[in-house]
Amino acid sequence: MIIVLANTKGGVGKSTLAVHIALWLHDHGLSTAFLDADKQLSGAQWIEEAEPAIPLRTARNPDDCLDACERLQREVACVICDGPAGLDDVSRSLMLMANLALMPISPSILDLRSVTEATSILRYAQRIQGDRLQGALVLNKMRRRERISRELARAVPQLGIGVASSVIRDLQAFRDAAQQGTVVTRMNTRSASAAASDLHAFCDELFGDWLRDLGILKNEREAMGS
Ligand SMILES: Nc1ncnc2c1ncn2[C@@H]1O[C@H](COP(=O)(O)OP(=O)(O)O)[C@@H](O)[C@H]1O
Numbered sequence: 099m100i101i102v103l104a105n106t107k108g109g110v111g112k113s114t115l116a117v118h119i120a121l122w123l124h125d126h127g128l129s130t131a132f133l134d135a136d137k138q139l140s141g142a143q144w145i146e147e148a149e150p151a152i153p154l155r156t157a158r159n160p161d162d163c164l165d166a167c168e169r170l171q172r173e174v175a176c177v178i179c180d181g182p183a184g185l186d187d188v189s190r191s192l193m194l195m196a197n198l199a200l201m202p203i204s205p206s207i208l209d210l211r212s213v214t215e216a217t218s219i220l221r222y223a224q225r226i227q228g229d230r231l232q233g234a235l236v237l238n239k240m241r242r243r244e245r246i247s248r249e250l251a252r253a254v255p256q257l258g259i260g261v262a263s264s265v266i267r268d269l270q271a272f273r274d275a276a277q278q279g280t281v282v283t284r285m286n287t288r289s290a291s292a293a294a295s296d297l298h299a300f301c302d303e304l305f306g307d308w309l310r311d312l313g314i315l316k317n318e319r320e321a322m323g324s
């Protein structure tokens with residue numbers, strides 16, 4: 099399984115979610131690797147600090163991406179790819195290898211305008227990959243009381259692309275986690291537990307059934323009986 103975090107825009111939360119999803123899967127017992135295909139390498143540095151046990155590769159061009167994905171897929175069940183901003187060849191090649199493309203979008207006027215552009219790369223890859231590539235928008239940095247957040251939530255279902263129904267709120271703990279080289283699910287503050295609960299709901303929605311099928315997560319009835 100190859101999961102890519104993609105968006106033509108920077109600052110929407112690709113690296114934040116890539117690192118958090120990788121750690122969530124790893125901590126639930128799924129063998130998971132991380133591929134950082136962004137030149138800034140912020141995801142790679144973060145993962146290295148947070149969990150050295152996660153196999154890590156970096157890639158700077160489409161050939162590197164292909165090589166790294168092929169190698170990592172032989173080692174682990176799931177490869178999380180942190181993509182660059184933009185519509186370049188690296189973004190396209192990641193999309194052409196992925197099984198799942200997650201596109202974080204965050205509430206700003208600019209993001210609202212760029213969603214169509216961001217989704218064009220997903221449509222391009224889906225024309226080639228067909229059903230092998232699933233795509234979903236992820237509402238990140240949401241503020242329930244803010245008008246632009248509500249407008250974004252109202253606008254995205256009309257784009258014709260799946261939207262994760264669990265949203266991730268704008269919470270200081272996500273910024274603190276980056277600074278401390280850890281993830282919100284491993285922190286012990288009130289803000290972190292709110293952030294962790296958003297992340298659990300989101301990851302369970304996306305990966306819960308898969309992990310239960312693999313026997314890694316117990317279903318609720320079994321868990322209650324055990
Ligand atoms: N849910 C969130 N709540 C608060 N801050 C967030 C959240 N997601 C991301 N951020 C912050 O937004 C900034 C950009 O996030 P980042 O993951 O680096 O984006 P990208 O990889 O798309 O450029 C960082 O400062 C990060 O800490």
Ligand SMILES: [Mg+2]
Nearest residue numbers: 112113136140
């Ligand atoms: Mg990034």
